[in-house]
Amino acid sequence: MSIAETLLPELDREMAVTRKLLERVPEDRFDWKPHAKSMTMGRLAGHLAELAHWAPVIISQNSFDIALPRPDGYTAPASREALLALFDTQVAAARAALTGRSDAELLGPWSLKRGTDTMFTMPKAGVLRMMVLNHSVHHRGQLSVYLRMHDIPLPSIYGPSADEAM
16 A cells, blocks of 8 residues: 555544534634634644645745745635535545645655755655644644534544534
8 A cells, every 4th residue: 555545544534524623613703813823723723724735845846935925825715605615615625635645655755845945855745744634633633612602512533522422
């Protein structure tokens, strides 16, 4: 089994669970945040919705410079509908970018840069797991807490939640 074939089911599962959580973000609380240093609920949900955009970038390039402006003209979603549309578009593009990739491609080095500084270099497969999957899981956990603080029922994620059976 290839690296891509092992990553695709993980991507599919994590993104399906993430979508369930994003479906529950209340539009009337997009501006709410639990602390002055925290992201607003809308920005956190928007960040979570956009994270899959890294997959095509990682696969098609050998590096990315975060000091440069984003070329895609990203703006944060202003509604749940826009949030889910962004998420669905990014996940479809991530899946398409990963499908059929060879192990040689996914073991090739990829670097995150900030101007002339290289922040890290890792195999593309590791970067995909870190910047798409693990990063999504991290922010999904944060968003779960935001929703819980508003008594919004949480979906089953890795097992039953207090609100939903598997």
